[in-house]
Amino acid sequence: MPINTSSQDEGVTGAAKFVTSTLGNTVGGVTRTAGGVTGAATRGIGDTITSATGSAGKPVGDAIGNAGTGVEDGAKRVARGVEDAGQWR
Numbered sequence: 645m646p647i648n649t650s651s652q653d654e655g656v657t658g659a660a661k662f663v664t665s666t667l668g669n670t671v672g673g674v675t676r677t678a679g680g681v682t683g684a685a686t687r688g689i690g691d692t693i694t695s696a697t698g699s700a701g702k703p704v705g706d707a708i709g710n711a712g713t714g715v716e717d718g719a720k721r722v723a724r725g726v727e728d729a730g731q732w733r
Contacts, residue, residue, distance in 0.1 A: 664731075665731055666730070668727050668729055668730015668731065669730055671723075672724065672730070673723070675719050675723040676719060678719060679715060679718065679719020679720060680719070682715050682719070683715050683717075684712070685712070686711060686712025687708075687709040687713065689712075690709030691705060691709060692705070693705035693708060694706065694709075
């Protein structure tokens with residue numbers, strides 16, 4: 645593990661980076677998990693509607709499933725942004 649010789653990571657700045665990094669990673673992880681669960685559940689509901697109604701319900705089931713995928717993708721982007729902000733990027 646390299647020794648950090650940067651004065652930017654010492655003292656108050658180093659402490660602030662540690663806190664924001666920890667907070668950013670935690671919030672990012674929770675957001676990613678919630679988005680994944682919501683996306684999977686919504687896709688499951690869409691699949692159920694399609695299975696139960698056949699071709700008549702396929703457009704509705706597909707739309708619901710696609711909405712779930714969109715929620716999951718959006719949550720991943722938000723999580724990444726929060727984590728990047730926590731890393732001061």
